[in-house]
Amino acid sequence: MSLIVPTMAEMMAKGESPEYLFWVGCSGSFDYRAKKITKALVKILNECKVSFAVLGTEESCTGDPAKRAGNEFTFQMQAMMNIQVLDGYEVKKIVTACPHCLNTLKNEYPELGGTYEVIHHTQLIQELINQGKLTLKDGGTFKGKKITFHDPCYLGRANNIFEAPRNLIQKLDSELVEMKNCKSKGLCCGAGGAQMFKEAEKGNKEINVERTEDALETKADIIATGCPFCNTMMTDGVKLAEKESSVEVLDVAELIAQAADL
């Protein structure tokens, strides 16, 4: 099944305006692993006939890593350019699969003149299921499996979104097991604050290894997360622990897309 991915430019040419702008983000656009998450989400959006579009080549980095790294100039340049594009298309609602993009768009753009309703993809998927637009197959792929959810810092602590991803996991025919540090006490994967793009400082352990150990301790078959950076860090952690044959790292959107047989 090929994906239907309209761009804002195409929509506008047809005189239409979608309900949601899907903000794909740099990871979701370029990273080999994260692109799969992007596609899983698009499958869900297509299945539910959600009216959405992407910016495509008009999208640019939100500036999040620059801001976290202390470079306010680069951040604000990016933000102002993005706001011009978003306002040009009269965007009102944004959905994104990246908590870093979500945080920046939702919390940091308003003071620069860009105010939008920004939601995480897990929130939208939950809404679709609640509205009956998406049905999951009973006793499907995840029957009897243990799933643990790693809270992305910029989704959980930063924006208080703890329940939407968990509600989705609980809709699967599986068991949600929590790590010893979860929700507001969740441990970072190690990628935030622009760490994703640099070597860690000298220490005695990598943060993603520490967090992966927390996850493996739950004996979960699947480590679910809701952030492309966390996904990378946890996937690396599982590989280092040589558990990749028994433990999968998946985004909540991928779990739902599989459970809905998309």
Added chain:
Amino acid sequence: MLSTILFLILLIGGIGFFGWNVMKMRSNINLGRGINRTDNRKERWKTMTLVALGQKKMFSRPIPALLHLAIYAAFVITQIELIEIFIDGIVGSHRMFRESLGGFYTFIISFIEILSVLALIATFAFLSRRNLIKVPRLNMKEMNGWPKMDGNMILFMELILVTCIFTMNGADEMMHIAETGQSYGFTISSFIGPLFFDGLSIDTLHVIERIGWWGHIIMVFTFLNYLPYSKHFHILLAFPNTWYSNLEAKGKFTNMESVTNEVKLMMDPNADPYAAPPEGADVTPQRFGAKDVTDLTWKNLMDSYTCTECGRCTSSCPANITGKLLSPRKIMMATRDRLVEVGDNKRKNGADFEDGKSLLFDYISEEEIWACTSCNACVEECPINIDPLSIIIDLRRYLVMEESKMPTEIAGMTTNIENNGAPWQFSPSDRLNWANED
């Protein structure tokens, strides 16, 4: 009469010196940059009530929370008895309120005594957590030396305070029995009295009671005046500090308006870059980010005075857990130490005095601030809403925007964002390729 004069000297001296130190702290805090934290007052009162008064965030770790609650409750309730002690001290009366309050007086003093016993148990527990069990977060390297001693001193002072209260009440109980044949009926001292002070003469009892009374009040003033030199000032600053909490989403970093103006100028084709600043505008350029404490906000500085070095932040910091140099608690301790130094310098040598040192480099290293993942765990953990992260970010801002000092990968990442609109070297024209890939 003599005792009244002595008491008044103690009272005025004790409160005066404390007030003088508090004014010093206040002027130090005001060295910080402005930030508006007076909006949404309803929410602020609510936050203060829950977090400071109600100790809501303490209870994520129940054992220290209960022990802390015992000392906190005893401390707060004892203030009622202190009112009577003050009046007795000034007027020269003895248990001024007992006659008029009757049974209620017995209840209040008994309640204070029970809480004092709980506080005593908690104090021993805290001493053993620090010195015998050696709870890791209380024994990290930034605690070596003065901070460790400070923590113990506070606990020893509490021991002396409680001991004085029971010496006073116990001896008084025996005197009362000797004089009237009746017990005061206070829950704890009606046991302690006969246990320790049985068979002593009235005169001896009187001396012991006075030792307890004076010991207690001297300890109260000593404690009060020790506070400004100690990490223990949180007992007072916890309240304003939580009132002035950041009420925004934790992920939201402050917007730098000075940068916004520059960026707007760059993006506005009609802007005149050589235009003179508007009349009356502040033309002294502000430093980007923070190099020293005076570049931080007054709330950051208040945070540093409020920190009681419990180390919950550090024990939940992913960088610290994995052995990196960063410790959010140390960030707060360094900020406070430097603030005291800068404040003292300015008072001694004039407001423009520079000692050639700075918070960044001399107190906090680049390695520490680059280890932060901005995960907000430290902010979440702090029982009194201290925000070490905003200091770390302001220090990064200074390094990056004023000195262009950053890890090379960060420089590369920023260049990529500026050139290709992504932190990696991908062409912007490939951004939608995923839609047509298998």
